Amino acid sequence: MAVCTVHTTQSLNPTCSISKPSSFFGHSPRQLVVLASPGGNSSTIPKRKGGVLKVTCSSGDTIVIGLAADSGCGKSTFMRRLTSVFGGAAEPPKGGNPDSNTLISDTTTVICLDDYHSLDRTGRKEKGVTALDPRANDFDLMYEQVKAIKEGKAVDKPIYNHVTGLLDPPELIKPPKILVIEGLHPMFDPRVRELLDFSIYLDISNEVKFAWKIQRDMAERGHSLESIKASIEARKPDFDAYIDPQKQYADAVIEVLPTQLIPDDNEGKVLRVRLIMKEGVQYFKPVYLFDEGSTISWVPCGRKLTCSYPGIKFAYSPDSYFGHEVSVLEMDGQFDRLDELIYVESHLSNISTKFYGEITQQMLKHSDFPGSNNGTGLFQTIVGLKIRDLFEQITEAKAGASLQAAKA
């Protein structure tokens, strides 16, 4: 009886060497038993009747990405870009609770960590805690469920309804290839932190936050400039105490600041965005400009490229962030035209694209998203490509490891 283990290197669009494993005899995608002849060469699949050939078509374990961001889940733009890089559009689950915060695509599931609130709106009012406070969240359940999903088990995850402020009946989450946990506290609990294969912190400066919230809320009848300001101010103490410290644990921080190209700009339309990448993270090689580890300041606009006001300015340098070695890539300004984007892309290195112009293509695909003409869109797309690269490396490493184990 010949027993073989055949592995395929898993890319994000997997093609198993044996087709349609998911529907084969009702077996789970992990194993296929194919009847074949004995005495065949152990490296090929024998064709005639007889013994049993065991082919393990492993779909790989789930990788978990943590994204810390203030206000709102389905932090639409970043999530949509991320899931688009992996392939497919992420939609809320069909036929379920219409107020579900979960997003699902072919490869990715995005879970909103607000679903792990232990106190609903009334409960928080009674206890006098904001949603930012760890006391309003059930970290034990969060850890348990993220761990289960990572191990390949489906879980019944509660739903926090942002409209009613209540905890709704749970929904079933099946383990995807990539699980993204998004919310205020992905890196707060050390056990959950251990489960993360990669973590990102979206750090919006106060001025930009204020400008964005004005854009978001001014049209609402109940709001005024004062109320928006008061809301931000009131949340600040809890934010600084519980949320902000998570940035030291992140593998990548996207910092959004007001531009330095326009003096006294307070509209928050032109942005300066910094991508702070931790050095020494397994499977993650930071993006760089021209020469890794050196300090570069680059204005692409000039003879080969004409830009309109206020132009574009890049900077790259090694730095230290909360005691860690980091590399910082910074973009200030806006893209106006396609060729500016492709020009910039052609000068960046370690961007993990699969073909020349992939970043530009991704940015164009979502040109209606906010941030598509500045560093936020660019760096979110780059982070998405880095995560894809990470996923493929991890899956390859796992396949290699089990192959070794099978041989031994």
Add this chain to the structure above:
Amino acid sequence: MASIITPITSSLEAPKAVPKANHREGISTTRKPSRLRVQAMSPAKYKGTRMKEKHLKEMIEKKVTEAKEVCIGDDLSDECRVAWDEVEEVSEARAHLREKLEKYRDPLEPFCNDNPETDECHVSEDDVTDS
């Protein structure tokens, strides 16, 4: 490999059904809609969306007034911070809902996304090959 979520709620909508028509929308649940009335307002993709929108709008106003009252005395108190946090939560929900609704201006679009093979949505390609 698409992940399918099976809801654990007591009311399950038939997978192929179009979101239940309320009296203002014209999409019926039969296979061929006999009438299609397109509303000038944002299309209601989910059940009770219109109600939700209204509810959230009113809630924002209410919560802002509440927060202002609570904070009059001491604006560093727990109650004050919780009140403004609620304002933020509701504003975010409202913005999110607005985004969701703006996504589909054509009421046929979500229906066709879910049911591409129906007569209304089927796209045929005219392959002209030289023989």
